[in-house]
Amino acid sequence: MVNIDPPDDLPDHHTKDYRGAYQECIISKKADFDKEGYKEDLEAFIDQEEEHRRLINFCIFPFAESSPQGYRFIRADPLQECGVKNFDFLLHDLEGRVIFGEAKASLPTNVGSVINDIVKQREEVENNREYIESNYLGKSMDFAEFVLATYDNHASKASRKILSRGENIKVWSVNRTDKEINLIKSLPDEMPDGFSSENPIEELSRLATHSIGKLNSELENRDTATGTISILPKTADVDQLRVITRGYSSEGRNTYINQRDIYREVESGARNYERAQIEEISDSIVDLGKEIGLLCDWDDAEADYKVVSQYTSRQGIEKTLKKKWVKYKIEQEYQKLQQKCREYAREKVGEQKQISDFPTLGNDTE
Amino acid sequence: MKIEPDDYTLKELCQEVIDHPEEAFEPYHINQLKFYFYIAEDNWSAEFSDRFETQDYGDMTRVSTKYTNRMGYEDRADFFIGPYEDDDEIIAVLTAETQEAIDQVLLPSLNSRNDLSLMPIMLEDFQRMNEIVLERHENVRITEFKSERVRDMADADIRPTVDRSIEYKGRDGREAIEELRSSYGVVPVRIQYEQQDLGLKIDSAGKFTLKKIRLANFDLLFELVEEVIENVLDLKDLTQKIRFTEEEVKSGNLSITVPNIEAGEIAFDREFTRVMAEDFVEGTINRDRVDFSFTDVKMQAGSLDFSAQVVDERRDSFFNISATSEEMRIVPERSCSFPSLVEFYFCILQLVDGRAELQLHEVQTAA
Numbered sequence: 214m215v216n217i218d219p220p221d222d223l224p225d226h227h228t229k230d231y232r233g234a235y236q237e238c239i240i241s242k243k244a245d246f247d248k249e250g251y252k253e254d255l256e257a258f259i260d261q262e263e264e265h266r267r268l269i270n271f272c273i274f275p276f277a278e279s280s281p282q283g284y285r286f287i288r289a290d291p292l293q294e295c296g297v298k299n300f301d302f303l304l305h306d307l308e309g310r311v312i313f314g315e316a317k318a319s320l321p322t323n324v325g326s327v328i329n330d331i332v333k334q335r336e337e338v339e340n341n342r343e344y345i346e347s348n349y350l351g352k353s354m355d356f357a358e359f360v361l362a363t364y365d366n367h368a369s370k371a372s373r374k375i376l377s378r379g380e381n382i383k384v385w386s387v388n389r390t391d392k393e394i395n396l397i398k399s400l401p402d403e404m405p406d407g408f409s410s411e412n413p414i415e416e417l418s419r420l421a422t423h424s425i426g427k428l429n430s431e432l433e434n435r436d437t438a439t440g441t442i443s444i445l446p447k448t449a450d451v452d453q454l455r456v457i458t459r460g461y462s463s464e465g466r467n468t469y470i471n472q473r474d475i476y477r478e479v480e481s482g483a484r485n486y487e488r489a490q491i492e493e494i495s496d497s498i499v500d501l502g503k504e505i506g507l508l509c510d511w512d513d514a515e516a517d518y519k520v521v522s523q524y525t526s527r528q529g530i531e532k533t534l535k536k537k538w539v540k541y542k543i544e545q546e547y548q549k550l551q552q553k554c555r556e557y558a559r560e561k562v563g564e565q566k567q568i569s570d571f572p573t574l575g576n577d578t579e
Numbered sequence: 580m581k582i583e584p585d586d587y588t589l590k591e592l593c594q595e596v597i598d599h600p601e602e603a604f605e606p607y608h609i610n611q612l613k614f615y616f617y618i619a620e621d622n623w624s625a626e627f628s629d630r631f632e633t634q635d636y637g638d639m640t641r642v643s644t645k646y647t648n649r650m651g652y653e654d655r656a657d658f659f660i661g662p663y664e665d666d667d668e669i670i671a672v673l674t675a676e677t678q679e680a681i682d683q684v685l686l687p688s689l690n691s692r693n694d695l696s697l698m699p700i701m702l703e704d705f706q707r708m709n710e711i712v713l714e715r716h717e718n719v720r721i722t723e724f725k726s727e728r729v730r731d732m733a734d735a736d737i738r739p740t741v742d743r744s745i746e747y748k749g750r751d752g753r754e755a756i757e758e759l760r761s762s763y764g765v766v767p768v769r770i771q772y773e774q775q776d777l778g779l780k781i782d783s784a785g786k787f788t789l790k791k792i793r794l795a796n797f798d799l800l801f802e803l804v805e806e807v808i809e810n811v812l813d814l815k816d817l818t819q820k821i822r823f824t825e826e827e828v829k830s831g832n833l834s835i836t837v838p839n840i841e842a843g844e845i846a847f848d849r850e851f852t853r854v855m856a857e858d859f860v861e862g863t864i865n866r867d868r869v870d871f872s873f874t875d876v877k878m879q880a881g882s883l884d885f886s887a888q889v890v891d892e893r894r895d896s897f898f899n900i901s902a903t904s905e906e907m908r909i910v911p912e913r914s915c916s917f918p919s920l921v922e923f924y925f926c927i928l929q930l931v932d933g934r935a936e937l938q939l940h941e942v943q944t945a946a
Contacts, residue, residue, distance in 0.1 A: 267877060267886065274910070277838040279942040285828070285837045307830045351831030389884040392901050392908065435943060439886045440899025440910030441838060458874055459888075459897070481913065484825075484836050527872035527890055 217551075220559060227562050234561040238554035243547075251546060255539045262449040264318035269301050270439040271387045271394065272314055272362045276304050277441045281431040284312060286441065288349060288485055293447040295344065297337040298330065300359075301445075309355035310425075311345075313338055314385070320367040324374040327361070331382055335359050349485075358423060360385055365395075372399040372421060379405030381420050385432065394435040396422060444482035446494060450501050451538045453494070457502060458534060462516075463525045469516035470508070475499060505541040507534055580657060580675050581605050586637025589661055589671050593797050600792050607675050614787040615685075616663065616804060617670040618815045618921065620694035625660055627688060638662055646684045656680035663804065668812055670695065690868065691893040696815075696918030697868070698785040699925040702729060702766060702933060704807040705783040711803060712772055712779070713753075719774045721752030726765035731848065731933035735764025784868065814924070817937055818843070818917040821909060841939065843909035843920065845927055848934035850904050853878060855931055856885040862930045869893075869922050891919035898923075908940055 219231040269289070276286040283306035291313065292299040300313040315331050338345065338357060346354050360383045363371055368386030375382050376399070386397040398421035400414070410416035422429045444456055460474035475495045483491050499518065502508035511519040522533035581602045582595055596603045596612065604610040625640035627633060634641040636659065643657035658674035674685060689695055700708070712719065727744045728735070745765050747755050752770075759765050771780040778790025779800065787800055821843035825836050856878060863871050870892040877886045886901040896919040897912040907927070909920065924937045 263875065263877065274840070274842075277840045278842055278940070279944075287835060287837065305830065307828060349833075349835075351829075351833030351835070389879065390882045390903065392903050431943065436908070436940065438842060438899070438901035438908035438910050438940075440888070440901070440912065441840065443888065443899075443912070455875070484838070527874050527892070531874045 217555070219562075220555075223559070223562065231558050231562045234558035235554050238557045239551065242550045242554060246546070246550060248543060251543060252539055255542050256535075258449070259451055259535055259538075261318060262452040265316060266442075266445055266448065266452060267439050268316040268318045268362060268364065268387060269314075269445065270441050271389075271392070271437045272316055272360075272385060273302050273304075274437045274439070274441050275394065275431075275435050280306075281435075282306065282425050282428045283308060284310075284428070289442055289445055289482060290447040291345070291349060292337060292341055294486075294490055295337075295341060297341065298334045299337065299447070300334055303349065305350060309350065309352050310358075311350065311354055311356070312358045312360055312423075314360040314362055316362045317367070317371075318364060320363060320371060324371055325378075327371075328375055328378060328380060328382070331359060331361055332380065335382075356424070358383060362387060362394075364389060368395075368397040369399040372397045373401045376417050376420060377401035377403060377405055379408050379420065383421060383423060387437070391434075392437050394432055394437050396429055396432045398422065442482045444478055446479070446483040446486060446490070450497075451535070453498055454502060454505075454507065454534050454538065455531075456495075456498050457507060457520060458527055458531045461520045461530060466525060468520040468522060468525050468530065469511060469514070469518060470520055471517045472499070505537045507537050580659070582636070582641070582659075584634065584636060587661075588638045589663060589673075590797075590801075592636070592639050592659060592661075592673070594794075597792055597794055597797070604675055607677075610790075610792060611675060612789045612792065613674055613676075613681065614789070614800065615672040615689070616698040616785050616787075617672065617689065617695045618698050618811055618918070619662075619667055619670045620819075620917070621667065623667055623670065623694045631688065636661075644684055646680065649679060654680065656684045658685050668815065669698065669804075669808060686868070693894050693896065693916040693918065696818075696921040698807075698811050699814075699921060700783045700785060700807050701810060701928065702732060702768065702783060704810060705768065705781070706732075706766065708781055708803045708806055709767060709770055711806065712770075712781075712799065715799060716772070716774055716777055719753075719772045719777060720750055721756060721770055722750055722773045723748050723769075723771035723780075724752050724756055724767045725769040726756065726759055726763075726767045727929075728764055729766050729929075729933050730764065732766045733760050733764040736762050737764075739764055814921060814937070815917065817939065818920040818924070820939060821911050821915070821917075821920055823911045823913050823915060825913075840910060842911070844938055844940040845907040845909065845924065846936045846938060847905055847907070847932050848936075849932055851883065851902055851907065851931065852904065853883050853885070856883065856902065859927070859930050860887070863926050866926065866930075869926060871923065871926070889923065891916075891922070894919055 217232060217235050219228050223231055273286040275281055276284050284304040287305045288303045290299055290301060291303040301316045302314045304312040317327060320327060342354060361371055362385040365386045365388045368384055372384040375384060384397045386395045398418060400417055404413050443459060444453065456475055456478040457470055460478045461468050461470045475498055476491060479494045480491050483494065499508060507521055508518040509521055520530060522530050524530055524533060587595065600610060625633060627642055631642050631644045639659045639661035641657060641659055643655060645653055645655055648654045656676045658672055660670060660672045663669035663671045674681060690697065725746045728742050743763060743765060745759055749755060756767055769782045776791060776793060777796055779796060780788040789796055789800060820841055822841050824839045826839045828835050828837055860873050872890045872892055873887045875888040877884065883904050888899050890897050894916055896914050896916045898915045899910040901908045927935050
């Protein structure tokens with residue numbers, strides 16, 4: 214028997230029908246639910262988020278190792294605190310020239326939707342110009358360029374599509390094997406609509422390359438590497454939980470972490486963020502960690518939270534984290550199914566009520 | 580060790596042991612002196628946690644603590660620590676303790692410090708050390724040694740692709756080293772010499788054991804150390820430059836923090852492959868005396884795409900590696916300290932490529 218309580222407003226004599234309908238629903242829903250497939254999707258999602266972070270790192274490393282044409286890496290996820298669609302990174306030459314970059318580790322078949330998003334993000338930069346100037350730059354934003362960065366297997370397609378639309382967005386291509394960045398210019402088969410330039414090739418080249426000529430040559434086969442930023446301020450929750458694998462400590466069989474360790478890890482990726490923002494991100498990580506059962510309060514102990522894992526090694530904690538998150542997401546999916554079946558059962562019993570109650574109602578009136 | 584309290588340099592302390600061996604070795608069964616050498620940060624000082632008592636012996640410091648031995652009894656272990664010569668860059672530790680006490684007390688307290696790195700001896704330098712001993716003592720016997728397969732240093736007649744390590748005991752060690760080198764392609768990483776007046780064991784992990792307490796033997800030991808010092812100090816200078824710092828820059832009316840990374844790079848002498856990357860991660864995890872964790876490991880199928888976050892667990896020191904088939908870039912994090920990089924590089928030399936070279940990653944500039 215399915216042990217599920219009917220809603221309060223359902224008369225008691227419908228309990229059995231309600232449970233029957235619920236059971237019928239949940240059995241079929243569970244049978245339809247491809248748990249293994251869903252698990253694989255979640256694991257692929259984790260990989261994809263890691264790749265995204267890696268790509269951002271490949272993009273910003275040259276600007277942390279040196280300052281090509283004066284550009285420095287200033288901030289990850291600019292404008293995220295404003296609650297608008299935002300870019301992944303911001304570079305600034307400290308003279309009012311900026312580059313906003315969006316990293317896409319893989320591109321959907323419909324590249325147009327990605328370009329639309331970047332156009333929207335570009336508009337948000339314009340809408341928030343004053344905010345950016347007073348909070349990030351300290352001076353007026355004289356000149357902004359926008360970049361779509363992707364891995365080399367997608368770069369040509371992206372460039373061709375962008376240029377076919379006549380968009381002023383540069384494409385950076387990262388080669389994962391050689392660990393190099395290149396600026397990509399792939400001319401489209403057709404000229405963009407309404408493109409009436411006298412010298413279209415030159416015009417397309419202008420769109421595809423940075424205005425500072427030397428920056429283009431600095432981005433030619435430019436060596437790069439991961440590791441500049443380990444925790445992104447705004448990213449998929451599961452990737453943010455890395456804070457725990459980075460910041461935890463172990464003593465004997467005990468693994469634990471303190472609020473200040475979490476704060477420190479978040480802060481290292483959220484450079485130039487306000488304290489309140491870092492605290493907010495840290496709190497959300499703790500909440501999620503508890504929700505998935507990776508963290509729990511550690512009363513009468515010297516640390517704030519216990520890290521719940523069979524393992525004490527860092528590789529082990531990393532494994533536990535992913536496993537618990539996947540389990541949690543599957544559990545959430547089951548809860549959604551249960552909720553749907555509750556609604557279904559309520560509706561079904563409701564219908565029965567109308568039909569079955571009708572003659573009774575008639576009898577009563579007689 | 581019982582040494583009359585006074586002001587000593589390392590060599591004066593050794594002289595004191597030579598002059599009064601009965602006193603110095605009184606509490607021990609065997610009269611053996613073990614030396615460990617470390618590379619030290621410039622502002623190094625002989626400070627230890629509260630667990631240890633320290634006593635000033637001039638340049639040298641006597642450090643001692645209680646520990647529980649394997650029989651369950653409480654015992655005392657002590658060692659002397661101080662600069663090898665005038666400057667503080669190379670630190671010598673000497674002790675007459677048992678290996679058990681050394682492993683339990685001495686090594687853990689030293690090998691987790693951010694200001695000290697065990698002085699690794701490159702295998703080529705180690706072979707030169709062996710030559711020096713054999714030149715100085717023509718009739719010396721090698722009675723024990725350990726050799727490992729190092730592809731870049733020896734050809735093997737027998738199954739050359741197999742990784743192997745051979746420990747040998749026997750009075751014909753001197754011949755056996757050469758025979759095993761040519762047949763199995765193994766080169767010595769630890770050697771014990773014996774002669775009437777000489778008893779010496781050298782280990783490429785930076786450990787030297789003197790079994791006969793005579794001035795000439797001390798001199799020989801220091802001569803061997805001299806042989807490697809230059810390489811070791813170069814390595815120290817280099818690893819200290821590989822750093823992550825944050826810089827405050829002015830931008831209009833704002834003060835902004837920007838990262839400033841000096842990255843390192845290990846240039847391989849032969850192609851670095853995916854299989855080597857896997858073996859390296861596995862091999863490093865199982866290695867004695869180092870404790871590196873690899874997380875966030877990305878290893879794509881097909882051509883080599885390898886990157887990872889590395890943590891030196893003993894020092895809580897973080898850095899990141901990204902490899903191509905030709906080189907491995909090292910991006911340090913805020914907590915990265917030079918001993919972690921020295922030890923990591925040493926693992927690469929031993930496990931991946933004996934001829935790999937550590938250097939700074941050169942920043943490309945616009946043509």
